[in-house]
Amino acid sequence: MSVLPLDAAAAASADATAAGSGRRSRLRRPGAIFGATWLVFVLVASLTAPLWRPYAVDEQDLADRLALPSAAHWLGTDPLGRDILSRIFTAGALPLLSSALMLVVAFGIGLPLALVAAERGRLTERVISRLTEVLMALPLIILLLAVIGVIGNRLYIVMAILGVLISAAVYRVLLGVAQSVRQRLYVDAARVNGLGSLRVNLLHVLPSMATVVAVQAAQLFGIGLLINAGLAFLGFGPAEPEPSWGFMIQDASKHLFDHPWLMVPTGTVLALTVVAANELADALAAPARPEPTRRRRRARAGRIASPNGPTAGAALAPTASAGAASVGAATEAASGRAGAGADPGVVLEVRNLSVGVDDGPTLVSGVSFALRPGTVLGLVGESGCGKTMTARSLLGLLPDGVAVTGGSIRWQGRELTDFRAVRGREIALISQEPMVALDPMFSVAYQLTQPIRRFRSVGRAEARRIARSLLGQVGIVDADRVLKSYPHQLSGGMAQRVCIALALTGEPKLLIADEPTTALDVTVQAEILSLLRALVRDTGLSVVLVSHDLGVVADLCDDVAVMYAGAVVESGTAASVLDAPAHPYTMALLGANPHVPEGEPVPLRLASIPGTVPPPGQWPTGCRFASRCRFAAAACGEPFPARSAHETGSVLCVRFDELTRTHATWDAEEVGAQTALDVETTPTAGAAR
């Protein structure tokens, strides 16, 4: 039953987010104009045919049979001398309306099922998918003929049943789209902002699927017309003298050689109607005009170099507040504070957190840290080390099929289980891609005032006033203009400011900032960092900052937890960890930081840590960094506990004491053709290498 426009749907899904302006521009294309105009014309002409047709459908002129077009009969006559024009348009209502009915049934079943399966997770999705697979395995035409055998030529009912059968295929296509839309950051943002499941689907998921739904509907409509005509051709249409396109084509096929014209009018109307539906679908599926601006492209390029702009000079320098505010990101083993949730100074405590894929590998294990009010904790590490999974666990926003499998998250002294209750109100999220985190369908005013009204129980006018004030708080001076704007009209930096304002709508106490500056220009990065710093200073917010940029961490964080292969390998105050790293991975990470001190030449090649992070499921016993570590020894192959370090932090290295004693360092000596990091150890007796 491969009747669905999978390619078209996939193509459309790719740009579904540009739906607003994109859809309008697509509808101005010639194909779309032709398709829509013809479909409207044929529909109106068919529905009104009894009012304007020149002859009744059964009116015969036996003296003028099989006539060519004339003034009396514009499209000629059939073998019984009946007027073809009158019959064609009278016959149009049935295929058009019954195909529309088929669409309503197919989407009425397929679309809600896709939304539910995408939302409810893997188990529900599997159950629904298996059921729809059964439906898809049924032989469509044979089944339809069997139905006709039972109920007769009642084409509306037959087409409704066809809709039920096709709903399985509709579901398959829409499921993929719904799943991909649900992963978009603005859907997460809507959930963080307290929207219930129905409203998330209605306000954010469905509008983004509209293009795919329209493409599918247009193509299925054409297929419905053909099936309808095919059934009538086979004799399962309306009984004579009622006209039908299929029967008229069958009648014409008998005279293909002696009176070929007879095939032309009905064949042309049917073909034009199917082509019009397909043209409309193609126009809708065509990519919308690309939106990326030079600014976004530059931002992407900047991400590769990961410069820190004005903050780069401060890279690796201790922050002024670090010492004073340091809480330490301590593992439970190192701190020994099993009951630290009772500590009134700790706003968030994560202990022994594990995250894993259902029936799959563990992605994060044994992660522990604590956070005091008004401080910033940085989660750093290479890509794939589990920073995002850890951060998203704090909001209960893990991807489908991924779940917290162990440990505890204590928020303000109580175990965090009901994430919906705290999302947006107490804990908010700022994500990496501001342009994707805002819903392209809605104005900034709408996106800000909705959560404000919900969280603060205020009216429309007051919500707008608060939105304006929040925009002012995040450094937007022309708030009124920005409120009226749509996301695509904002620059990256402006969009991130709006996202931060959005995160503040529920007056949260904790911000999870997942690489909030990665997608931005260098100068804008600095502005956003300084904005975050000001917010922490002025409002007492706590922040968990996910970053791979040590410059950003040095600049903004009070404490830092360095993650490697799903575990925290070192934690402590940012000042102590960055100034005197205790774990070889932290040393190597600092050595590979692409920071060039002022006045020094830029190296030809950047330093790197040899090897790659072992993927989940392939972590070795013992130290997960051992295979890449210059200091690895036999003892690293065995499991070992974390050790206290940096006064309030910890380090997960069995050779910690030894390396400290020997003042081991791991610097990036980037010269000439050297590509790896050099190891320097101060030769001290007993310092084994």
Ligand SMILES: Nc1ncnc2c1ncn2[C@@H]1O[C@H](COP(=O)(O)OP(=O)(O)OP(=O)(O)O)[C@@H](O)[C@H]1O
């Ligand atoms: N939906 C998912 N299903 C299964 N595994 C996943 C999923 N998303 C991420 N992972 C895996 O989980 C591990 C941790 O990913 P995570 O995104 O937390 O890393 P990260 O340190 O934040 O990296 P990055 O800086 O690239 O975002 C990676 O190995 C990743 O491949």
